[in-house]
Amino acid sequence: MQQKLVIPQHRKVYEILRSHITDGVFKEGDLLPSENELCTVHKVARPTIRKALDRLANEGYIVRHQGKGSIVKGVPKGVGILSMTGTTSAIGEDNLKTHIIIKPEIRNWNEAFTFPLSQLELESGCIYMERLRLVNSKPVFYDITMIPNINLSRFTSRNFENKSLFDVLRKYYHVEVRGGEQKLLAIVADERLKDYFKVGSGHPVLQLNRKIETSRPGFYIYSQVFCNTDEYALYGSF
Amino acid sequence: MQQKLVIPQHRKVYEILRSHITDGVFKEGDLLPSENELCTVHKVARPTIRKALDRLANEGYIVRHQGKGSIVKGVPKGVGILSMTGTTSAIGEDNLKTHIIIKPEIRNWNEAFTFPLSQLELESGCIYMERLRLVNSKPVFYDITMIPNINLSRFTSRNFENKSLFDVLRKYYHVEVRGGEQKLLAIVADERLKDYFKVGSGHPVLQLNRKIETSRPGFYIYSQVFCNTDEYALYGSF
DNA sequence: AAAAATTACTTGTAAATACAAGTTGAATGA
């Protein structure tokens, strides 16, 4: 089966306007050309233009005001760790340092935190690693990552110091992250976390259990992240 | 200024179909009546029906297939509280009971948790309420909600027991939630939380500070939610 | 000069019409 090769007009207009916003041709606060102007420019009828604008408004690129016009709101703002895949993409590389606690090694697994595993995943074994992440030299994240050992040759011999795991997967294994699910809870630091985060007894810690979908069907990445939110609260937008 | 009293047809149709899905009249997997059938039933033209269906599809209630029809997908539940606006939409009405701790009342405010306030918001005062949410008869959420007192006539006299705040805002005030931002952290239960959640000293609690955007420009809802994640972890997909 | 009305825009809603394109099952043919 072929790709749909005819791209509808309203989609073309959407793509054009969208790129004009992301590229800065239209900046935040700007008034978009009126619907009728856009009609003549793109040589389509108003409902077609409106369909494109509907989508832009829906995605947060613009806000429309009856009687005034459509005002550019800019690119929908950055998503924090709660809707992102890795720590690096949320915090940024500059302030983030990584200590490898346990280098990637092949293990058996029985379960991935609270997520059930498929037969194939169980049989393949997992690549296990533990990392401590420092934000501005302070330990904030401690994460355990488990990846099914499927088609990842020489993975355990790669170096992950100060590198994004997901960049490696994308670059060398063509595995792209698509989304995922996560469970959040608050716990009390155990001995290990007290040691890593250098905190006292009874210290609250935020825990995330995540199952991350990839572009490879049936290939999931499991990770468990512990956060010390004393100084850095987790941020997310939706 | 008056409320907008004329509700557009496409909106009415949307509300009807949506409630039919949430109430189980249409169940998951069901085939919705065809667009033309819906036209005759609701006595409107097809573009009007399509606009209602567009929104339902966009919000994940239905999936449309060219040549086949629109298939009901159910209440978009995949998204938990982390990407949703209220507790009700994440947990579902059935298992959720609400105790009003402080009924909506008008107050002054100096700050909204960690979020800065605009001049207008400060001058308008806020509607303040506190609620305890029970999931399967166990206290799990305790939330403080602050809403700017702008154009919300008779709001404080409404009843919010076991009702979704956001449904009320949508239905009676045409305020729709667009998105928002939130900060998450883990804390130790204070005396108040220990009392509400019936937990002992040193109990970890998950705290969310949220600023929620609405369809009204400049109108934000602020809420602070405390969760006892002992039995129910917060769930989210991205 | 200040208030009110007008006018010329803007977006919002709604209908009627037409055809394209995907799906399905029944009728038709070999």
Place this chain on the structure above:
DNA sequence: TCATTCAACTTGTATTTACAAGTAATTTTT
């Protein structure tokens, strides 16, 4: 019987037309 064709659906795209309603600046009136 089996495969093909066809007809009758479905949703998708697009135009044209019309009017409602909000906004803002201009003009007129007071």
